Amino acid sequence: MKKFLTLSATAAAAMIALAGCSTDGGSMPGMNHGGSTTSTVEATVTTGEHNAADTTFAQMMTPHHVQAVQMSDIMLAKSGLDPKIMALATDIKAAQGPEIKKMNTWLTGWSEPTAMAGNHSMNGMMSATDLDKLKAAQGTEASKLFLTQMIAHHEGAVEMAKSEVTDGKNADAVALAKSIVASQETEIKNMKDLLAAL
Structure with a gap:
C-alpha cells in the first residue's frame, strides 16, 4: 500500500506538470484533479x-x-x-x-x-x-x-x-x-x- 501511495503522489505531480497547472510549489499528495486521467498517468509512471x-x-x-x-x-x-x-x-x-x-x-x-x-x-x-x-x-x-x-x-x-x-x-x-x-x-x-x- 505504501508503494501505491507514493506512486499516486508522483503521478499527481507528473499530471499537474504535464497539464501545465500551477501549484504553490512541491507535490500535493492529497490533490486529485478527478476524472480518469489520474489512472492513465499512474499507469505510465514507472516505479x-x-x-x-x-x-x-x-x-x-x-x-x-x-x-x-x-x-x-x-x-x-x-x-x-x-x-x-x-x-x-x-x-x-x-x-x-x-x-x-x-x-x-x-x-x-x-x-x-x-x-x-x-x-x-x-x-x-x-x-x-x-x-x-x-x-x-x-x-x-x-x-x-x-x-x-x-x-x-x-x-x-x-x-x-x-x-x-x-x-x-x-x-x-x-x-x-x-x-x-x-x-x-x-x-x-x-x-x-x-x-x-x-
Whole structure:
C-alpha cells in the first residue's frame, strides 16, 4: 500500500506538470484533479529502478519522436496526396504523440531532466534544410521525400530502441523499446513498398 501511495503522489505531480497547472510549489499528495486521467498517468509512471541507458533512451527518443510528429504534420497540411501516405502520417502521429508524454512522465518520475544536456547527434534526424524541402515539396515528390526521410528516421529510432533493449534496466522502458522496434520495422517495410509503388 505504501508503494501505491507514493506512486499516486508522483503521478499527481507528473499530471499537474504535464497539464501545465500551477501549484504553490512541491507535490500535493492529497490533490486529485478527478476524472480518469489520474489512472492513465499512474499507469505510465514507472516505479521500478532505472539506469543511465533508460534515461538516455527517454531523453533521446523524445525529440526523435517530436520530429516524426512534425514531419507528419507537414504532410497532413498538404492536399491532394495519396490517401495511403496521409493514413501513414496520421498513424505515426497517433502512435508517437502518446509515447512522448509517457517518456516525459517517466523522466519526471525518475527525477531526471526531460532534455539531455549538450548536443547529441541521433541517427535518422532531419536537418532544418531537410524539413524545408519537405514543406516545399508537393504531390508525388512530397510523398517520395516523406517516405525516404521517414524510413531513415525510423531506422535511427529502431537502432536507439535496440540499444535500450540490450542495456536498459527499467522494465517499462525496455517494453516500450521492444514495441518501437516491432512497430517501426513493420512501418519501414510498408514505407519501402509504398515508395516502390510511386
